[in-house]
Amino acid sequence: MTSTQAVDDIVRSEYEHGFVTEIESDTLPPGLDEGVVRAISARKGEPEFMTEWRLKAYRHWLTMPTPHWASVHYPPIDFQSISYFSAPKRPEDMPKSLDEIDPALLETYEKLGIPIEEQKALAGIAVDAVFDSVSVATTFRSALADAGVIFCSISEAVHEHPELIQKYLGSVVPHTDNFYAGLNAAVFSDGTFVYVPEGVRCPMELSTYFRINARNTGQFERTLIVAEAGSYVSYLEGCTAPQRDENQLHAAVVELIAMDDAEIKYSTVQNWYPGDAEGRGGIYNFVTKRGDCRGARSKISWTQVETGSAITWKYPSCILRGDDSIGEFYSVAVTKGRQQADTGTKMIHLGRNTRSTIVSKGISAGEGQQTYRGLVRISQRAEGARNHTQCDSLLIGDRCTANTFPYIEVKHPSANLEHEATTSKISDDQLFYCRSRGLTEEDAVSMIVNGFCKEVFNELPMEFAVEAQKLLSISLEGAVG
Amino acid sequence: MMLSVKGLRANVGENEILKGLDLEVGPGEIHAIMGPNGSGKSTFSHVLSGREGYEVTAGSVTFEGQDLLALEPEERAHLGLFLAFQYPVELPGVNNTYFLKAALNSIRKSRGESELDAVSFLRLIKEKLKILHLNDSLLKRAVNAGFSGGEKKRNEIFQMALLEPKLAILDETDSGLDIDALRVVADGVNALRSPERSMIVVTHYQRLLDYIEPDRVHVLAKGRIIRSGGKELALELEEKGYGWILEQEQAA
Numbered sequence A: 001m002t003s004t005q006a007v008d009d010i011v012r013s014e015y016e017h018g019f020v021t022e023i024e025s026d027t028l029p030p031g032l033d034e035g036v037v038r039a040i041s042a043r044k045g046e047p048e049f050m051t052e053w054r055l056k057a058y059r060h061w062l063t064m065p066t067p068h069w070a071s072v073h074y075p076p077i078d079f080q081s082i083s084y085f086s087a088p089k090r091p092e093d094m095p096k097s098l099d100e101i102d103p104a105l106l107e108t109y110e111k112l113g114i115p116i117e118e119q120k121a122l123a124g125i126a127v128d129a130v131f132d133s134v135s136v137a138t139t140f141r142s143a144l145a146d147a148g149v150i151f152c153s154i155s156e157a158v159h160e161h162p163e164l165i166q167k168y169l170g171s172v173v174p175h176t177d178n179f180y181a182g183l184n185a186a187v188f189s190d191g192t193f194v195y196v197p198e199g200v201r202c203p204m205e206l207s208t209y210f211r212i213n214a215r216n217t218g219q220f221e222r223t224l225i226v227a228e229a230g231s232y233v234s235y236l237e238g239c240t241a242p243q244r245d246e247n248q249l250h251a252a253v254v255e256l257i258a259m260d261d262a263e264i265k266y267s268t269v270q271n272w273y274p275g276d277a278e279g280r281g282g283i284y285n286f287v288t289k290r291g292d293c294r295g296a297r298s299k300i301s302w303t304q305v306e307t308g309s310a311i312t313w314k315y316p317s318c319i320l321r322g323d324d325s326i327g328e329f330y331s332v333a334v335t336k337g338r339q340q341a342d343t344g345t346k347m348i349h350l351g352r353n354t355r356s357t358i359v360s361k362g363i364s365a366g367e368g369q370q371t372y373r374g375l376v377r378i379s380q381r382a383e384g385a386r387n388h389t390q391c392d393s394l395l396i397g398d399r400c401t402a403n404t405f406p407y408i409e410v411k412h413p414s415a416n417l418e419h420e421a422t423t424s425k426i427s428d429d430q431l432f433y434c435r436s437r438g439l440t441e442e443d444a445v446s447m448i449v450n451g452f453c454k455e456v457f458n459e460l461p462m463e464f465a466v467e468a469q470k471l472l473s474i475s476l477e478g479a480v481g
Numbered sequence B: 001m002m003l004s005v006k007g008l009r010a011n012v013g014e015n016e017i018l019k020g021l022d023l024e025v026g027p028g029e030i031h032a033i034m035g036p037n038g039s040g041k042s043t044f045s046h047v048l049s050g051r052e053g054y055e056v057t058a059g060s061v062t063f064e065g066q067d068l069l070a071l072e073p074e075e076r077a078h079l080g081l082f083l084a085f086q087y088p089v090e091l092p093g094v095n096n097t098y099f100l101k102a103a104l105n106s107i108r109k110s111r112g113e114s115e116l117d118a119v120s121f122l123r124l125i126k127e128k129l130k131i132l133h134l135n136d137s138l139l140k141r142a143v144n145a146g147f148s149g150g151e152k153k154r155n156e157i158f159q160m161a162l163l164e165p166k167l168a169i170l171d172e173t174d175s176g177l178d179i180d181a182l183r184v185v186a187d188g189v190n191a192l193r194s195p196e197r198s199m200i201v202v203t204h205y206q207r208l209l210d211y212i213e214p215d216r217v218h219v220l221a222k223g224r225i226i227r228s229g230g231k232e233l234a235l236e237l238e239e240k241g242y243g244w245i246l247e248q249e250q251a252a
């Protein structure tokens, strides 16, 4: 449906709205060594502690072998061929108007009801500096400041709140954690920092959307959210509109910290470019997301809707350290065409009476390959720990696959674990039944799929849920027949 | 004529199931089709509503002058065709109200009518529930999921009441129902009788026809209508079984 040429053009012309003018228009040559790490840190004007932090991570990363996973397949990545610091494209190099953009992409934006200015931004068109969302963002920022909530880029936080960064950055996902987390720590470009002080209920849902102009977080994004005792925050990541990016490899790190009685709700709608029909040019998304329920009675809840990327590898996890803390994972993952996804979660029960819930809904169509991998670990100390896991797969067509690997490690006899798993297919009977009532096949598929995902959508903030439903319907158009 | 079927032949795989079926149904008429198990009653219902997996090899089906066989199942529904399934299908997770609203609006849309808003829809749905003595807890559940046999059948008739088709085909809606449920279904069907609405009531037993009085009764055997008559034919069948007609047919 889309000519490869047009897609390539768009992929190459990714909008670079984050970097504004303070960065010189230079790009570091491809390759990675200590000099490059220092240069990144220097260009961002980072304090000494940050440079050292990056270097330590880099030196450790050198000792780490490239990971190989059983369930995803892709050509080896040459880390010396990547440029770790690239300057923004100049406006004259960007497409000038929507006329130059792939009509298929625009059609998707239209279906999602995205305003025209945002369509331009998403499609990578040079836009005038000021558009609505910026002023909206400013209003939100002052409301947040009144509540004492810090919501800014990681780069800003490094300068303005170094004590918080020093205390918390890397405290949940250390650079030693895994290969991509190590790489991210060494070269991360930017990301988001949120700090909610004790007893504060964040007055609004936080979204990267409100920081649209500061959103160029590049391929090595870093997010850190700290919720002090008794606070609450809901954070929305991503955007339902398909995003293009010239960087194929994305290795983000997200760290969440919840103190006593604090709650963090983290919702993601991920819709990176999945590649053309053959899977060429799609994004590799290798993400490390982890929440630390550090305090007693704290709660961290991950909700994700994953429809994009050529390859997704991610396991948003919870460390249930505080007694009576709660971890939740609600996930919808879609693989179609040649997409591959290996996702799941880890619930590490350390504290007493800790509880976790896992609801994973996998939808596979076309030649999509999907693996759910989940670990529930009940430690020796975790008396009275409970987990409920539900893993459902829905297959559309007969060339796709879905696998489920639930791992369980129990070191305390009082643990109470429940596991349910189902695999179903959208049957011809179901489709015919719907059609005989006047619904088109596409309506029928989207209705059945949305019904299948309902438990997860119920966890999303209202507006996000509506968008996610639309997104799912659009991404499964033509999946049947 | 509302529906005109001429010399219809249809295969499933290698097997010819319908072997030259003729049937004419006028507006407002109720036709009963009776026949032994495996005679092709459900096959005929499915071919009329456009189910895949059947190959029509000869004959024609016209519905209000249109070639029905050329249309997709949803297009047939838009024209006013409705099939109450012998085995209603479960749609786990799909809310019944949502499903009904989507179905009704798709049909309204195809007719160039505006979509019903939530309030008018709920009012309509409450009205139809009353006709069928259905509990509105059914509306909150997923389509047919975990419904009892009787609930499923009643839900089919409820859908029919809501979608107000021009031609409804009821495929053994009576089988598996106890006498009370049967009466409720029959009351629902009778409430929907109108000079503009025709029905084909497929049944294995004469029982249903005590409650729904047909204009014509047809016997379907071995893929053809081998005998047609008035409602007294059903009583005769009840008394003597299908054997005698089959014998007469063979002799002829």
Ligand SMILES: Nc1ncnc2c1ncn2[C@@H]1O[C@H](COP(=O)(O)OP(=O)(O)O)[C@@H](O)[C@H]1O
Pocket (backbone or CB within 6 Å): B012, B013, B017, B035, B036, B037, B038, B039, B040, B041, B042, B043, B044, B053
């Ligand atoms: N999908 C199918 N595959 C193979 N044979 C079928 C299929 N559907 C129906 N048949 C055969 O067609 C014949 C008629 O079936 P059916 O129409 O269900 O009869 P009835 O509804 O009158 O009991 C039977 O012999 C049945 O076995």
Ligand SMILES: [Mg+2]
Pocket (backbone or CB within 6 Å): B041, B042, B043, B086, B171, B172
């Ligand atoms: Mg039958």
